[in-house]
Structure formats: structure tokens, C-alpha cells
Amino acid sequence: MSWIEIIGYTAGILTLLNMFPQILKTYQTKSAKDVSYLMIITYALSMVLWVIYAIKLNLLPVTITNSIALIISLVQLGLMIKYNK
Secondary structure, eight states: OOHHHHHHHHHHHHHHHHHHHHHHHHHHHTOOTTSOHHHHHHHHHHHHHHHHHHHHTTOHHHHHHHHHHHHHHHHHHHHHHHHTO
8 A cells, every 4th residue: 555545534534433433422412403404414415425536537545535434424314304394
């Protein structure tokens, strides 16, 4: 693995970790009243675009990490829908 791939994977992992504190807080408090739907939807859409971009350019680290980040953002969105009823 080259140093540039290591940078790519590291950036992707940090991106993935970005959403975990919010998911954990939402799950623990059973509330997402202070979480912005616009932020989560924008984040998810940006992940979709990154995945398309990465697939077209055959950028495996970006494809993998942003695909996982998309799933994580959808989990957060699901929690928001569940707990904001």
C-alpha cells in the first residue's frame, strides 16, 4: 500500500468517525430534536456523489469509506425519524 492510499484511507476513517458521536447520543437519549435534517441529508447526498466520483475514477479508498459513511448517515437519519415522532 502506497503512502497516498494510506492518506486516503486515513481521511476516510476520520470521515466515518465524524458521525458516530451523534448517532451514539441520539441512540442513548432517544431524541434527535437538536439534529438538523438538512445537515444529515446534505451529508448523505455528498456521500452519494463522492461514491459515484470514486467509482468512475477507480479510487478504492474513497469508494469504500464514503460508501460506509453513506450507510452511517442513513442510520442517523433513521434514528431521527424514529425518535422525532
